Amino acid sequence: MKKYLEEIFDKLKAKLDYLQNEQIDFTIPTQKSFGDFSTNVALKSAKKASKNPRAIAEEIIGNLEYDPNVIEKIEIAGPGFINFYFSSKFVVRIIREILEKKEEFGKFNIFKGKRALVEFVSANPTGPLTVGHGRNAVIGDAVAKLLERIGYDVVREYYFNDAGRQMKVLGESLKLRYLQKLGREIDFPGEYYQGDYIVEIAEELVKEYGDKLVVESPEGFFKEKAKEVIFEDIKKTLGRIGIVFDNFYNERSLYDSGRIDKVIAAFKEKNLTYEKDDALWLKLTELGNEADKVIIKSTGEPTYRLPDIAYHITKFERGFDLMVDLFGSDHSATYPDVLAAVKALGYDVSKVKVLIHQFVTVMQGREVVKMSTRKANYITLDYLIDEAGADAVRYFFIMRSMTSHLNFDIELAKKQTEENPVFYLQYAHARISSILRAVKEEGLSQSLDFIELLTHPAELNLIKKLHGFKDEILLAALNYEPHRLANYLEELSSYFHKFYTECRIIGSEEKLASARISLIIAVKQVLKIGLNLLGINAPERM
RNA sequence: GCGCCAGUAGCUCAACAGGAUAGAGCAACGGCCUUCUAAGCCGUAGGUUAGAGGUUCGAGUCCUCUCUGGCGUACCA
Numbered sequence: 001m002k003k004y005l006e007e008i009f010d011k012l013k014a015k016l017d018y019l020q021n022e023q024i025d026f027t028i029p030t031q032k033s034f035g036d037f038s039t040n041v042a043l044k045s046a047k048k049a050s051k052n053p054r055a056i057a058e059e060i061i062g063n064l065e066y067d068p069n070v071i072e073k074i075e076i077a078g079p080g081f082i083n084f085y086f087s088s089k090f091v092v093r094i095i096r097e098i099l100e101k102k103e104e105f106g107k108f109n110i111f112k113g114k115r116a117l118v119e120f121v122s123a124n125p126t127g128p129l130t131v132g133h134g135r136n137a138v139i140g141d142a143v144a145k146l147l148e149r150i151g152y153d154v155v156r157e158y159y160f161n162d163a164g165r166q167m168k169v170l171g172e173s174l175k176l177r178y179l180q181k182l183g184r185e186i187d188f189p190g191e192y193y194q195g196d197y198i199v200e201i202a203e204e205l206v207k208e209y210g211d212k213l214v215v216e217s218p219e220g221f222f223k224e225k226a227k228e229v230i231f232e233d234i235k236k237t238l239g240r241i242g243i244v245f246d247n248f249y250n251e252r253s254l255y256d257s258g259r260i261d262k263v264i265a266a267f268k269e270k271n272l273t274y275e276k277d278d279a280l281w282l283k284l285t286e287l288g289n290e291a292d293k294v295i296i297k298s299t300g301e302p303t304y305r306l307p308d309i310a311y312h313i314t315k316f317e318r319g320f321d322l323m324v325d326l327f328g329s330d331h332s333a334t335y336p337d338v339l340a341a342v343k344a345l346g347y348d349v350s351k352v353k354v355l356i357h358q359f360v361t362v363m364q365g366r367e368v369v370k371m372s373t374r375k376a377n378y379i380t381l382d383y384l385i386d387e388a389g390a391d392a393v394r395y396f397f398i399m400r401s402m403t404s405h406l407n408f409d410i411e412l413a414k415k416q417t418e419e420n421p422v423f424y425l426q427y428a429h430a431r432i433s434s435i436l437r438a439v440k441e442e443g444l445s446q447s448l449d450f451i452e453l454l455t456h457p458a459e460l461n462l463i464k465k466l467h468g469f470k471d472e473i474l475l476a477a478l479n480y481e482p483h484r485l486a487n488y489l490e491e492l493s494s495y496f497h498k499f500y501t502e503c504r505i506i507g508s509e510e511k512l513a514s515a516r517i518s519l520i521i522a523v524k525q526v527l528k529i530g531l532n533l534l535g536i537n538a539p540e541r542m
Numbered sequence: 543g544c545g546c547c548a549g550u551a552g553c554u555c556a557a558c559a560g561g562a563u564a565g566a567g568c569a570a571c572g573g574c575c576u577u578c579u580a581a582g583c584c585g586u587a588g589g590u591u592a593g594a595g596g597u598u599c600g601a602g603u604c605c606u607c608u609c610u611g612g613c614g615u616a617c618c619a
Contacts, residue, residue: 078562079599164619279617297617304619332546333614427581438578501583
């Protein structure tokens with residue numbers, strides 16, 4: 001529908017010069033009495049044409065060439081909106097398109113041949129993934145899927161650091177727990193990792209090796225062992241919600257390959273560094289940022305900024321056309337430094353898109369649960385999946401815009417297995433499947449020959465909603481807003497459920513029934529594509 | 543102090559590059575199952591979009607200020 005309007009307005013632009021450079025938007029009005037589509041172009045160009053908006057609207061309509069079989073009625077309303085009413089005969093054609101394209105419906109080639117890297121989760125392997133990581137993981141994966149849908153070849157990457165101080169403490173924590181399990185008296189410092197998972201790893205070690213490991217160093221064997229076990233655990237958790245990474249990028253490889261040194265050399269060559277207090281500083285103020293920052297400490301160790309910069313450069317070197325970083329809001333202050341530095345080294349940072357999602361506040365009833373991996377005070381993603389199920393967890397994190405804070409009530413999560421809106425969507429899909437089974441038993445079949453018989457308001461509303469799918473995919477993908485798709489699917493389901501209560505298939509006249517079967521197959525197809533893009537199952541039965 | 547994100551119904555959140563009477567779900571109340579799945583549908587109630595100014599034909603959306611919350615502001619990652 002929208003495409004048709006764009007076409008006829010393109011032709012119109014040649015006739016009316018004040019429309020020449022005007023961006024013409026078509027929106028779906030909030031009220032049905034304002035038509036199927038509406039444009040405010042007459043209001044917008046009123047000044048330029050120095051006429052009143054309603055007069056412009058009339059002139060536009062007078063000059064507009066359109067097929068009356070497609071557009072039934074055009075009205076001027078309010079201060080100068082132009083409202084378009086489409087004929088049901090035209091609207092209904094979308095069903096044919098969906099049935100022909102099947103899974104390909106709502107797929108775009110816009111970025112065909114382009115490569116995108118989506119970096120997300122990137123939690124260091126110091127403990128199990130928490131609810132906060134869950135939001136990151138689910139949004140990141142959905143963004144990746146949407147980018148694939150508009151043509152990108154996407155690589156999902158997980159960046160981690162197993163060389164920092166956190167990891168050192170982890171190794172020491174594990175060794176102490178190990179000694180403790182052997183019956184030694186130990187003092188377990190409060191700043192060490194308190195989590196039970198470390199005790200469990202220690203138990204395994206005692207079982208497997210007895211006391212042979214007492215000679216091993218915390219930074220060697222114990223750290224490696226902890227990392228290995230925890231990473232397996234993280235991958236397993238991600239797998240439960242359908243997330244598989246193409247690549248795990250180890251920060252340490254940046255040192256081994258000499259990239260860190262190369263970056264330092266490059267900065268020095270451009271005279272972007274200076275030494276102060278035995279540390280090496282990067283002149284970020286010269287690059288337009290707030291303050292200079294240390295990149296190599298007086299101890300000789302780099303700060304996290306340096307490897308981050310080197311890492312981003314590898315993304316460029318690997319030839320990606322789009323690089324998406326997804327961080328929690330705690331990283332909001334660090335990326336401007338990294339981007340400024342990367343830019344200074346000559347890279348086009350407009351290819352980097354940094355997405356910041358707000359935190360998940362976990363509530364235990366009315367109490368806020370403060371989360372800390374080290375203090376072992378956290379709700380794990382696994383626990384959430386156990387309680388609510390993978391589909392509900394994914395949907396819960398996707399359905400809200402990432403710029404909003406998210407309150408997650410653990411007590412509610414259990415109830416939500418019954419009340420979660422994800423079931424509303426899945427139910428629509430399962431219901432259609434069920435109808436199709438019943439239809440088969442009745443010997444009824446699908447046909448596109450009579451779709452013009454679909455004129456019931458419930459049918460037309462549903463069909464018009466199908467028209468919006470492609471736009472929704474584009475909008476969700478280009479703006480990195482998977483929650484839009486979730487909202488769309490809820491609306492589509494709602495229209496389907498209404499159709500279900502008002503229009504029957506079995507028992508209807510045969511031609512009408514065949515048209516309605518085509519309609520629900522189309523709806524099922526769109527639901528399935530949409531749910532899959534969100535990483536949610538589309539069940540045949542519930 | 544400064545920077546980023548937010549504040550919308552009792553609760554959790556939507557609202558497409560500013561559009562017409564701000565929408566869902568949950569919770570509350572009242573209806574609808576001899577007929578394709580009641581995890582559904584229909585109805586009632588619920589709002590000065592934190593507050594105050596401003597920009598314009600038109601503001602939840604843009605600008606300024608104030609208030610409240612989250613996250614930062616390290617030679618921690």
